[in-house]
Amino acid sequence: MNQPFIELSDVVVRYGGDGRGTLALSNTNLRIDEGDFVALVGPSGCGKSTILKLVSGLIKPSSGGVFLAGREVAANRVGIGLAFQNPTMMPWLTIRENVMIPLKIVEPYRSEYARKKKGEFADRADAMLAKVGLAGFGDKRPWELSGGMLQRASLCRALVHEPRLLLLDEPFGALDSFTREELWEIMQDLWIETRPTVLLVTHDLREAAYLANRICVMTARPGRILEDRDVPFLRPRTVEMSYDPDFAALVQAMRRRIAEARTEGGVSLADTGAAA
Numbered sequence: 001m002n003q004p005f006i007e008l009s010d011v012v013v014r015y016g017g018d019g020r021g022t023l024a025l026s027n028t029n030l031r032i033d034e035g036d037f038v039a040l041v042g043p044s045g046c047g048k049s050t051i052l053k054l055v056s057g058l059i060k061p062s063s064g065g066v067f068l069a070g071r072e073v074a075a076n077r078v079g080i081g082l083a084f085q086n087p088t089m090m091p092w093l094t095i096r097e098n099v100m101i102p103l104k105i106v107e108p109y110r111s112e113y114a115r116k117k118k119g120e121f122a123d124r125a126d127a128m129l130a131k132v133g134l135a136g137f138g139d140k141r142p143w144e145l146s147g148g149m150l151q152r153a154s155l156c157r158a159l160v161h162e163p164r165l166l167l168l169d170e171p172f173g174a175l176d177s178f179t180r181e182e183l184w185e186i187m188q189d190l191w192i193e194t195r196p197t198v199l200l201v202t203h204d205l206r207e208a209a210y211l212a213n214r215i216c217v218m219t220a221r222p223g224r225i226l227e228d229r230d231v232p233f234l235r236p237r238t239v240e241m242s243y244d245p246d247f248a249a250l251v252q253a254m255r256r257r258i259a260e261a262r263t264e265g266g267v268s269l270a271d272t273g274a275a276a
């Protein structure tokens with residue numbers, strides 16, 4: 001079997017440190033190949049964001065292993081892009097400067113940025129903005145853009161340094177449904193063009209089925225992967241396709257699975273730390 005790009009092996013996460021805190025993940029196993037697009041879905045609080053935190057190295061597992069490109073996450077230098085529900089732009093910077101932030105921080109761009117390539121990087125940011133329909137908005141400040149426009153800019157910022165891994169935590173969750181669907185299309189185009197490995201956390205099952213190649217359904221907390229399904233629809237997918245019977249049937253099956261999953265994790269008082 002090929003070595004996966006992301007691997008979680010028997011991962012347990014207990015928040016709180018003294019062994020009496022919240023058990024968020026129990027014996028979670030997950031393998032993701034490079035270039036794949038995987039959606040994590042499941043009941044609220046089941047540990048989806050916890051998996052993103054593990055893969056980004058923000059937290060360590062209480063036990064088990066988390067590997068990225070064959071190495072422990074802590075020892076890894078894989079470039080990562082991040083986008084969240086709240087696009088959090090720096091208000092004192094222009095949109096272009098916000099998009100360029102990873103180029104100031106992440107090598108090899110960082111040293112080049114300091115030397116001579118600032119103009120070149122501004123062009124790169126403008127090209128990204130044009131791809132997501134924000135041509136000409138580089139000089140604007142964040143407060144001059146709508147929520148949907150800010151989220152487009154946030155996708156540019158997540159991808160400008162060509163990361164091998166893109167972590168998305170409900171990036172379209174706060175948008176109206178029309179804007180959300182527009183952003184799905186943009187996200188799909190960006191993924192097809194550069195093929196980063198993507199791990200998407202979402203509550204929107206149509207979104208998961210539109211964007212992902214695989215959907216992993218988690219149990220209620222303490223979470224683990226309950227079901228791992230391939231999404232067979234051809235690309236590029238369209239919003240119209242999301243109303244086809246096959247697509248609707250997949251979404252319905254997921255919905256049922258999550259309803260069942262709500263009862264399959266089983267949170268006890270001890271798990272929450274409330275019994276302590």
Ligand SMILES: Nc1ncnc2c1ncn2[C@@H]1O[C@H](COP(=O)(O)OP(=O)(O)OP(=O)(O)O)[C@@H](O)[C@H]1O
Binds near residue numbers: 043044221
């Ligand atoms: N820093 C923390 N300290 C203590 N408990 C935490 C911490 N972070 C998360 N938790 C708890 O761990 C569990 C899993 O949290 P997580 O955010 O991973 O779930 P989620 O599936 O992403 O939730 P949602 O779908 O509601 O966003 C939740 O019960 C949460 O309250």
